[in-house]
Amino acid sequence: MTSQHAVVDASSAQDYIGQTVLVELHWDDEPESYWYCLHIVGMVVPMEGVYDHGYFLTFDLNAQELHPNEVFFSDIRTIRAMRHRDRQSSGNVLGRMTLPNMARSRAALPARRNSFTVPSNGSTGAAHP
Numbered sequence: 001m002t003s004q005h006a007v008v009d010a011s012s013a014q015d016y017i018g019q020t021v022l023v024e025l026h027w028d029d030e031p032e033s034y035w036y037c038l039h040i041v042g043m044v045v046p047m048e049g050v051y052d053h054g055y056f057l058t059f060d061l062n063a064q065e066l067h068p069n070e071v072f073f074s075d076i077r078t079i080r081a082m083r084h085r086d087r088q089s090s091g092n093v094l095g096r097m098t099l100p101n102m103a104r105s106r107a108a109l110p111a112r113r114n115s116f117t118v119p120s121n122g123s124t125g126a127a128h129p
Contacts, residue, residue, distance in 0.1 A: 008073045010045045010054050016081060017043060020061070023071065024078035033077055037061045041068055 008016070019040055026033035042057035057068035 006073060007076045008054075008056075008079060010043075010073075013043050013045075013054065013056065013073065016040045016056065016079065019081040022078075022080050022082060023076055025071065025075045026077045027075060037082075038071065039063070044070075 017040055020037065021040055022035065022037055024033050024035050038056075038058040038060060040056050040058050044051075044055050044057070046052050046054040053072055053074065055070045055072040058071050059065055059068055
């Protein structure tokens with residue numbers, strides 16, 4: 001259950017509780033990774049000297065289980081929270097996948113230019129030496 005680098009740790013895991021996620025899992029004894037869509041309902045944090053491995057408590061999307069499954073942080077290669085859209089939206093089934101409540105750059109995006117002097121692609125047509 002060891003990985004090269006931790007995608008999820010105890011401090012970042014709490015942002016995923018209550019989320020539906022798309023997760024890529026990889027185990028050392030398997031040649032390929034596997035993708036799952038899961039509901040994260042809880043987590044167990046590692047405790048040094050007692051149990052060193054943290055994991056999520058999850059249910060599959062069809063929720064046929066009576067008890068949650070364990071998804072260990074060390075097995076997660078990729079994880080993305082999914083935001084559901086209402087029925088009047090574009091029809092995208094998965095919705096836009098986002099990272100939950102993580103710090104993002106607050107840099108302003110460039111304004112779209114579309115005038116007779118500057119076309120929408122931003123080119124002024126001037127030669128650059």
